[in-house]
Amino acid sequence: MIWLSPVFASPQVDNGYDISDYRAIDPIYGSLDDMDELIAEGKKRGIGIMLDLVLNHSSDQHPWFLAARSSRDNPYHDYYVWRDGEPGTPPNGMKASFGGSAWEWVPEVGQYYFHQFAPQQPDLNWENPDLREEIYKMVNWWLDKGLAGFRIDAIINIKKVLPFRDFPPTAATDCAPSAR
Incomplete structure (x- = not known):
């Protein structure tokens, strides 16, 4: 087995762990044709x-x-975790694992989105069945291409305890407290 760290298309804010296209290979690693050839040769x-x-x-x-x-009415809006708030007043005091608030304001929709890691990595809303279906289709697309499997990063983070409660700081760290 050859395990490749993230090679999907990405702006590389977090070494490829910020995927911008699940069905494309980042040009720094080659192309989708190159991946098809690697799978076949393997x-x-x-x-x-x-x-x-x-x-x-x-x-x-x-x-x-x-x-x-772009809009609260856009069907993709619910693919992510959003909360109402006011500019400069996040929904709660949760901290991102990479530091700072876990909430980022988007004036176009008048809401904050949640990110457990970098602000450029908005969390997906696994409570949305349409999102889950899109993910399942993408996974099967790769498996149909002959991929042997996946190592799933940050899988323990996909289940969110909603609604998020506000937690007091647990230590002098800048890490998000775990929800119970």
């Missing part, structure tokens, strides 16, 4: 190819998020 040699896949969040440059941030 199969000839009895070597499976496994991709590192991020399902907790996407890039803020992903077409879903670009549509989501």
Whole structure:
């Protein structure tokens, strides 16, 4: 088995863990044709190819998020975790794992989106069945291409305890407290 760290299209804010297209290879690693060839050549040699896949969040440059941030009425809006608030007053005091608030204001919709990591990595809303269906289709698309499997990054983070409660700081760190 050959395990490839994130090679999907990405603005590379977080070393490829901010995916902007789940069905494309970032040009710094080659092309989709190159990946098809790698999968085929690996199969000839009895070597499976496994991709590192991020399902907790996407890039803020992903077409879903670009549509989501354009309007509350856009069907992709519910692909992400949003909360009402006022500019400069996040919904609660949760901190992102990479530091700072876990909430980012979007004036176009008058809401905050949630990000457990970098602000450029908005969390996906796994409570939305349409999002889940899109993810399942993408995973099966890769498996149909002959991919051997995935290593799923940050999988423990996809389930959110909604609504988010406000937690007092737990220590002198800038990490998000775990919800119970």
